[in-house]
Amino acid sequence: MSKSINIIKSTAVPVNIENVDTDQIIPARFLKATTREGFGENLFRDWRYNSDGQPKKDFILNNPTYHGKILVAAKNFGCGSSREHAAWAIKDFGFDVVVSSFFADIFKNNALNNFLLPVTVGDDFLQKIFSAVEKNPETEIEVSLEKQTISIPETGEQDRFDINNYKKTCLLNGYDDIDYLLSIKNEIEKFETSTN
Amino acid sequence: MAKTLFEKIWDTHVVKTIDGGPAVLYIDKHFIHEVTSPQAFAGLKKRGISVFRPKQIVATADHNVPTIHQELPIKEELSRLQVDTLKKNCAEFGIELYGLGHPFQGIVHVIGPELGITQPGMTIVCGDSHTSTHGAFGSIAFGIGTSEVEMVMATQCLLQTKPKLMRINVEGKLNNGVVSKDIILYIIAQISAAGATGFAVEFAGSAIRALSMEARMTICNMSIEMGARCGMIAPDETTFHYLKGRLFAPQGINFDEKIAYWSTLYSDEAAKFDKEININAADIEPMITYGTNPGMGIGVSGHVPELSEINEKEKPSFEKSLLYMGLQPGTNIKGKKVDYVFIGSCTNSRIEDLRMVASFVKGKKKADNVEVWVVPGSKQVEKQAIEEGINKIFEEAGFNLRQPGCSACLGMNEDKIPAGKYCISTSNRNFEGRQGPNARTMLASPLTAAAAAITGEVTDVRELI
Ligand code: SF4
Numbered sequence: 001m002s003k004s005i006n007i008i009k010s011t012a013v014p015v016n017i018e019n020v021d022t023d024q025i026i027p028a029r030f031l032k033a034t035t036r037e038g039f040g041e042n043l044f045r046d047w048r049y050n051s052d053g054q055p056k057k058d059f060i061l062n063n064p065t066y067h068g069k070i071l072v073a074a075k076n077f078g079c080g081s082s083r084e085h086a087a088w089a090i091k092d093f094g095f096d097v098v099v100s101s102f103f104a105d106i107f108k109n110n111a112l113n114n115f116l117l118p119v120t121v122g123d124d125f126l127q128k129i130f131s132a133v134e135k136n137p138e139t140e141i142e143v144s145l146e147k148q149t150i151s152i153p154e155t156g157e158q159d160r161f162d163i164n165n166y167k168k169t170c171l172l173n174g175y176d177d178i179d180y181l182l183s184i185k186n187e188i189e190k191f192e193t194s195t196n
Numbered sequence: 197m198a199k200t201l202f203e204k205i206w207d208t209h210v211v212k213t214i215d216g217g218p219a220v221l222y223i224d225k226h227f228i229h230e231v232t233s234p235q236a237f238a239g240l241k242k243r244g245i246s247v248f249r250p251k252q253i254v255a256t257a258d259h260n261v262p263t264i265h266q267e268l269p270i271k272e273e274l275s276r277l278q279v280d281t282l283k284k285n286c287a288e289f290g291i292e293l294y295g296l297g298h299p300f301q302g303i304v305h306v307i308g309p310e311l312g313i314t315q316p317g318m319t320i321v322c323g324d325s326h327t328s329t330h331g332a333f334g335s336i337a338f339g340i341g342t343s344e345v346e347m348v349m350a351t352q353c354l355l356q357t358k359p360k361l362m363r364i365n366v367e368g369k370l371n372n373g374v375v376s377k378d379i380i381l382y383i384i385a386q387i388s389a390a391g392a393t394g395f396a397v398e399f400a401g402s403a404i405r406a407l408s409m410e411a412r413m414t415i416c417n418m419s420i421e422m423g424a425r426c427g428m429i430a431p432d433e434t435t436f437h438y439l440k441g442r443l444f445a446p447q448g449i450n451f452d453e454k455i456a457y458w459s460t461l462y463s464d465e466a467a468k469f470d471k472e473i474n475i476n477a478a479d480i481e482p483m484i485t486y487g488t489n490p491g492m493g494i495g496v497s498g499h500v501p502e503l504s505e506i507n508e509k510e511k512p513s514f515e516k517s518l519l520y521m522g523l524q525p526g527t528n529i530k531g532k533k534v535d536y537v538f539i540g541s542c543t544n545s546r547i548e549d550l551r552m553v554a555s556f557v558k559g560k561k562k563a564d565n566v567e568v569w570v571v572p573g574s575k576q577v578e579k580q581a582i583e584e585g586i587n588k589i590f591e592e593a594g595f596n597l598r599q600p601g602c603s604a605c606l607g608m609n610e611d612k613i614p615a616g617k618y619c620i621s622t623s624n625r626n627f628e629g630r631q632g633p634n635a636r637t638m639l640a641s642p643l644t645a646a647a648a649a650i651t652g653e654v655t656d657v658r659e660l661i
Contacts, residue, residue, distance in 0.1 A: 018512075019390070023627040032231075032274035046633055051633060076389065084343060105423070166216065178343075185351060188352065
């Protein structure tokens, strides 16, 4: 897993479908692995492949015109099951950023824990990205975590996104939550004695 | 200062708050299962650390287990590997496992409460979104991802941002034939599948108070289906009575002391919520979903919405959903033929659900065109059902009573609904492919599911009782 992120400039893949649940991102029957690798193969499995394993031509991930490190999704992305496999699959496929106007809570946390940056933009800006990318698949999108901005350099349009400071520092520096929590173990033990 | 139920529990579990960041939240109980834990254990091994508080973790195998012939080795190799990996990890790290063959085995959200492990005032997590179920006892309980499972194993803590607070008040008396599953399907249909995202939701009001513990669990279970971080209900006599005498509940004088504390867990009169919603219980009829997200619910006597009733932006998803379901806009849902009836899952597989179904089907036979699976939530539920003779009633009705597990709720183990078939399911998700590739799910209460089992079509149970 690539650690630490800041500026990502790339073309994007638009999946303009609302309420994409994690069962679509990675169906349950592909959750049987005991490692974190290889889930990208089955990302959006049932939208991407027919039951005989042939790629479905009309699904965007099978269209070579669209490629890049940024997945642009419609509202309420990642709802449903808490499976972190969804974030692993997206990351493993090669995305570093997911853009939407609304993310489900657990998915957002899972993404952040895997250095996959969830960028929440306004509905209008999301539409702008969709139309720019659909019009010209080579349109680049630029995300700066440091500045908390997302822009379409070609048109100069830009939006800001929120992220809490702690998480931002973690992502910029490649720290993870477990390292932090382990470093305050004394305080956790003290807390346990004080509440018992 | 006046506090909500959520705040009372949250405040006593914050170890510290990071400046401009999340809180370090202490977790009392951690449930694990075979699907979302292997990578967490692998993470610990990679870091060379052990589980910090193994006694606060309980494990079970539920998602991948077969529901017939559980005494035999699991046929599918990868499923077997996952279940075996859990066994090895639990042995290595000193964690109690109620695995296959154990008298306590079952769906994680069924066994926690029935063993008395789930208690008021606790913080509870599990690598599973339906952990919200445990909130029915007045605890903060929510689903987490595998990295967070590893975090809790390593430190018994999580980094969490305090959610916004919502209260949903359901007042009045329920109509005949309407049960707790209908309440929650109705609420989700009202506020949408994302209507509570970012919120912790407290369910309150006279209709909620009147529910049994198991019925309350059904409601909190599906809080995640409206996007909520967690769902909860203030503990009361019903809660205490349910817990009394359960294996891991406090016993004797300890229990009485606990009750004194638990009785303080309610939202103070002057406590503030970021949002309140009021529901009139009398407005609720038996519910069913017609689409591919849990917010697409209607009363059984209603019709699939007309295209004109859907707002412009949502039309593409609505049409995609109906195409998948093979349904036409504007048609009546009642009378629609069904192929499968699935009674089970952490939403509705407890003994009361089975009793409700049994008392309805007693002396009746299933329709020829349906296959009916009843899957108890745990070994203990199964045992109780047999002791009460419920198994006989199902047998006579032509229902197939299986062994405990998640079963056809998620299309992961052997139990799948075939492509294109319609299944009335008491589970919680009707997503595309959830019960198997191209399976078509209609969510409903155990009563509505039982009625469909008898008639072979979507039925208004009120006409049969
Ligand atoms: S029964 Fe279904 S929803 Fe519940 S834990 Fe199992 S798979 Fe998840």
